């Protein structure tokens with residue numbers, strides 16, 4: 263029997279990290295930690311190994327409701343949209359500061375919410391998503407340039423983008439190094455890369471263990487820490503400008519979702535897809551998320567926030583600064 267290979271360094275020397283149950287009863291997964299590079303990962307079933315060799319490199323997609331279920335009614339969805347756009351803006355303002363003009367690619371663009379904000383700020387907004395439903399939603403938005411597929415295997419021209427963003431994408435990828443090498447190729451010299459992923463070394467991850475919402479087995483296969491993300495960026499020729507440990511959008515929400523699984527975003531979307539509008543649950547989630555923000559701020563101050571965001575710059579192959 264083949265021993266599982268580390269998704270970063272391909273070493274076969276690993277040990278158990280966490281045994282996790284899927285939400286489907288009886289389905290268990292063993293997350294491993296590489297003894298050579300310290301990377302935490304979910305070993306691939308053989309059929310996914312074939313996908314990796316094809317350069318596809320993604321774990322199972324989310325259910326289709328994840329992308330397009332909107333709340334029913336008119337007033338509450340409008341407030342919800344304003345709140346979500348505000349949270350998203352807190353994420354994209356960094357790339358807007360570093361790439362004030364030009365062409366930006368959002369990998370894993372979903373319905374195109376980030377792309378719409380980038381376009382509104384005058385950037386040429388390109389999106390890519392492996393999920394057909396998501397890419398279809400984003401493609402219907404006028405002015406966005408959206409394709410379906412993975413970055414590895416795409417046909418973007420070398421050096422054509424000024425910035426590339428990966429918001430909660432790299433944890434789904436079975437070949438993160440190959441994906442970032444491709445990002446390096448399609449970025450212009452000194453172009454900007456933004457990577458946001460859950461932090462397996464966070465205080466929350468340590469406290470909740472197998473019940474931490476950031477794990478999301480089997481959708482998340484690559485579990486980064488600040489150290490392994492830094493190593494990956496270095497290996498793929500990016501220099502880190504800044505590593506952030508606080509996200510107003512994510513940290514407290516992940517804490518609330520870990521404490522109360524019925525309030526996690528996927529559970530709420532599933533309820534919406536069944537024709538229910540869980541306004542009360544959403545308001546409870548919002549109240550708790552606001553309540554726990556001080557804790558999220560504290561863990562971030564300790565450098566162990568639930569989510570890490572790396573802002574990086576493409577290093578020239580010639581090592582030129």
Ligand SMILES: [Zn+2]
Pocket residue numbers: 268269270271272273296297298299300301
């Ligand atoms: Zn490794």
